[in-house]
Each structure stands twice: as structure tokens, then as C-alpha cells.
Amino acid sequence: MVFTKEKSYKTKLEIQEIIDSLNLITEKYYTNSSEKFKFEGKIKNDGFVLLPTFDYNSNSQLRPEVIGKLKKVDEITEVDLKFQLPDTLKILLVFALTLNLGILFLMILFPELTTFPLWDKWWSYLIFIIITFFLFNSVFTLKVNKTETILKQLLDI
Secondary structure, X not given: OOOEXXXXXXXXXXXXXXXXXXXXXXXXXXXXXXXXXXXXXXXOOOEEEEEEOOOOOHHHOOOOEXXXXXXXXXXXXXXXXXXXXXXXXXXXXXXXXXXXXXXXHHHHHOHHHOOOOOOOOHHHHHHHHHHHHHHHHHHHHHHHHHHHHHHHHHOOO
């Protein structure tokens, strides 16, 4: 599915060691962000939910929400990670897509409404929507990979 990625890792670390390491880089919800924290979220004994800390830096936008589940199997701890777009960004993306498709249908159904040069070339607008969507998806994939790298270092994988 688009804007979702699932990974599973195995580590020799104990569950409590993983939780302690996550607590070092994660702050509780709704606190003032500090430079030492990479995420905010909730960490429990069987899993965690990590959200990116919010700032106005363009490099921190479109960072994924991480849902993790921890399971102890014999001597190994399994860490199942699900990376997804935060719910607020999903709503914004659906709204923008709906708005753009509405404009596209207006361009097709009523070409005489305006003298805008691209109004009768509705297909160019459709190409723009598709390129923008794939651009957002590629940026999101890049952010998932960066977040995954942070978590892999944390888990000693």
C-alpha cells in the first residue's frame, strides 16, 4: 500500500534493553521538543508508537509514524515495525487529492469557463497530479529509510 511499509527484525537485545534505548530518544506526547529527542510517543512493554517531533524544518516533514511490536521468541527478540503516514497528513493528502480531482473534472466538463491557457488541456493537470503524488511517495520512502536506520542502530542490527 502507498505510504505504508512493514519490516521485521530480530535482535539479541532483551525487551527491557530495547525499551530503555527507545526512552533515551523518545519524549512523551505534547511536550516541548528538545534537540536530544528524535521522536515523541508511547513506549510499553509489548510495543511502542513513535511520532516524529514537529518542527518547521523542511527536512523533518513527511516523517513516518512508527508502530512497533516486541515479542520474545526463545533467545531472540522480534521487532515488527510498521511505518505509516501520520493520520493528520493522510487527511490533508486526501483533501488535496479530492480538490485537485474536482478541479480536473471542472476543466473537462466546462472548458468555456475561463481563458486560462491550460484550461482546455486538462491532461496536463492530470500529469501534474500524478507526478506530485509520486514525488511525495518517494520523499516519504526516503524518510522511512532514515527512520529505519536510526532504529536499526538502536537495535544493534
